[in-house]
Amino acid sequence: METVPNPKTGSFIVLLLLCSTQFIVVLDTTVVNIALPAIQQALDFTPQNLQWVANAYQLMFAGLLLLGGRIADIFGRRKLFILGLILFSLASLAAGFGLSEWELIAARVVQGIAAAIISPAALSILTVTFPQGRERDRALGVFGAMAGIGAVAGLFLGGILTQFLGWQWVFLINFPVGVVIALLSLVYLEKQPGLGIEKGFDLPGALTVTTGLVLLVYTLVQTGERGWSSLWTLGSFGVALLLFILFVVIELKSPAPMVDFAIFRYRRLTGANLIAILAAGCIGGTLFLLTLYLQQALGYSALETGLALLPFEFATVFAATFSARAVTRYGVRVVLPISLTVYAAGLFLLSRVETDSSYLLILLPGTLLFGLGLTGSGIPLTIAAVSGVPHSQAGLASGLISTTQQIGISIGLAVISTIAASVTANFTGIVPAKEAAVQGYQAGFLTAAGFAAVGVVLALVLLREKKVPTEPVIAEQLEEISR
Known part of the structure; x- marks a missing residue:
């Protein structure tokens, strides 16, 4: 049996709860970045340890996603979803009241563990709640948009909270939100059993x-x-x-x-996961370099940086609506390459930045295309990765796509930031320091554009089916598997 929405309320409340959860989980990957200088000053962090305020969360989140997805299948998605929310809320409270380096880092580790439980459980609940086709595509579109919105909102909210309330509130804000979602989930999500540990773990x-x-x-x-x-x-x-x-x-x-390799016989799932590594690889490195460029090269404050990225956030919202409808009408194979091309174009435009680039001529169009391509490609990738998979493996499929995206972000951040730093080092002493840094930013953005361009080629080669199978086809597949 699978998690289904309470018939008294319908699926809208379920989608609202799942999307709100996805928002705060992704938000926490970026919200802390702008608060780092304030945290360093308040808790006397060493430069070497300061990076672990951000990295500890990412490390646990990415490393445990696959396990979290499978545990949700075995013990029940609703149960794991609520337990994860409670753990996340308590860890956020501990982080906000942390009085030392290691208290804060330990709380971030627990936050990452909780996020790895919540995220695949939420996606698998959505997958089995909404029927295959237009309804699920739209639900996945809204859910997928939360990733892009949460990432950028983290930069914006991080600036506001740090400047007006203090760095502690980038963590404390999660506590009331998480508790409310957990309580509402007890009411609006029906309790349904998982596969059970008796089948083996x-x-x-x-x-x-x-x-x-x-x-x-x-x-x-x-x-x-x-x-x-x-x-x-x-x-x-x-x-x-x-x-x-x-x-x-x-x-x-x-x-x-834990992973039934037979799941990779679904060509769309396999192709989507490979492409997701490249598409997600553009996100972490690009947002990291873009934040540095706005603050260090153009002299923006933390709040001004968040405001400058608001159009990017609006673009992700627009793309979510457009992409989900387009996939329903034209199929993943049409929408995904187009979205990845827009993605690459935006990143290429950002690679043309200079020490005094115009926001209206370079940054605004570049970030708009970046936002459109980010969500426009993320939604069809998610749809391709979970469509046609039996409900008994929905948690595994959700954990796989979430894991590859997080691993992609880590790989992209490492590769893009390393290339940027290397190019900057090569120009240091030859040109002024700011110009040397901008040369590095250009190289990093161009590398990200290359990732997206390779993704276009893979999408055309690996995702050849024209459309996601219709509901009757899925029913036939499940009946055949059950035999």
């Missing part, structure tokens, strides 16, 4: 893949400090690879695998 597989993912993300985070070619970096990548190989061996022999 693949503990060795869970440990190996989770350890491998955490190590991979940790290594990517550390490349900026240790370098890509250092013995430590290469060794850590090697250990992560061995863990993934061991995981595959374990899964192939396990009677109750």
